Amino acid sequence: MPDLLAFFSEALSVHSLQILIMPFDYDFMRRAFLVVAIVCMPMALLSCYIVLKGWSLMGDAIAHAVLPGIVVAYLLAIPLSIGAFGAGLCCAMSTGFIKDNSKLREDTIMGIVFSGMFAVGIILFHKAETDLHLTHLLLGDVLGITDAGVIETSIIALTVLLVILVRGRDLMLLIFDPQQAQVTGISVRYWGYGLQILLALTIVAALQAVGMILSIALLIAPGACALLVTKRFSQMLWIAMAVALGCSLLGVYTSFFIDSAPAATIVLYMACVFCGLFSYKICTGNRLAESGRNTASPLASSAGLKTG
Template identity: 55%
Template sequence: MIDTLLMPLQFPFMQNAFLVAAMVAVPTALLSCFLVLKGWALMGDAISHAVLPGIILAYIAGIPLIIGAFAAGMVCAVSTGYLSENSRVKQDTVMGVVFSGMFGLGIILYTSIDTNAHLDHILFGNMLGVGTQDLWTAGIISLVVSVLLLVNWKALMLHAFDPAQAQVSGLRVGLLHYGLLTVLSLTIVATLTATGLILAIGLLIAPGAIAFLTVRRFGAMMFVAVVACMVAMLGGTYLSFFLDSAPAPTIILILTGFFLLAFIRRSVLNRRVKTIA
């Protein structure tokens, strides 16, 4: 029985999958807290889809794919921020236009290149094919992003809650705004080998949403988000071995289940409060 339970740990490809899952869980969970508070769920979705043309162009140019992904993510983030600040169009509308346009461009480039290589793992993830270089890339980016978020979490929290108050307090609001967008782009690059572009948005929203429904203090929210994301990442990778399923969608389904449980718990607590009142 024990040998069966420990069987996934005996294979090198599963060991790498567990490692990259643990690495990616921390930055995505921390970042999701700020995205949920700031209402930037669509921004994460926009950038995760908009990096596709950068990846294809990087492949054509023969340069590392992460360079093209990061460049495209920054173009999407900066252009979205500029258009929303300098036009009457609301930010969610601008994000929809920008990300759909860049994703459409990426699809056209993807279908037009003549190659025997398959880039499907960019869209859907390839955790079971993670190599040493992927581990180093995910590890370094995850470490940098996590440190930046933890060091500046109070300033970022104030900026997320009340940008006007943050500016009055002397914080550099513009630096925080575009710095958060930069960190978001880096995090999406780190998740490319784990969940791919399509499912990356789940990691950038669900942990923060789960924690938001569970606790009231922001410090506790970050802790709960990291724990929920870590359990889902490692648990989904583990279960996928026995279910013969892909790790990425299994992870997202577990996070969805956690969210539903948190929602039900919060609804029950609210009803009890109303009954007592």
């Protein structure tokens, strides 16, 4: 009897292990894991800069604005990434130009520019006869990415990552102290546009992985989660990368078993991490405040002070 139980236990463990590693038996899943791992790194790093600079809406604007560029690139038979980058760059530059030559707030300008460009993209998409799937453009199709797509996405993502690693100090100074950056010889306007270009490139790299709509989550959530945990920028970068990489790989892995969209599953994991960290911060903050009041009450009473 013990031998029989041991046999069934071993068989069950082997079967469970085979189920757990099943996603790695398929080429399309291995490509998906590779792509999201490569794409999430520059997006996580850039997320910290965007969150601190308050450019979340800029990322949303560029993500929506790439649609007309994609359609035009398809009609011209050129790589879609070129059209997407051109449209994203046009959105960023237009926003900066209007801001410099008007008294409108930047968020107002971005709302007008990206909604206008997205509307143009929708009209072009429906008027032009294309084989493009709007759902894949909006939500991504990481499971259908080809080897050529993996190479193209990797080149763009690694280029952005290299620029951030090499010129990260200039970008950090631009965000925290623009006046000091100007004094040290860093062109604030030049690097402001440079940050927008990096943002556009990152969104282009993420198009096939998570699409236009959900890419904004990868550009905001990792930095927002990290900011809940630490105020040190160096630690913030590492935490953001850990959150992005963990949620991305886990999202693709989970989507295989529950038959869901990988991009949506990734974003759902990030939302859960953010909610968990926020709840933890609220709870620990309340406990610390309560502890502080309890400690201060005897001292205040002895000194004749009011604590209410």
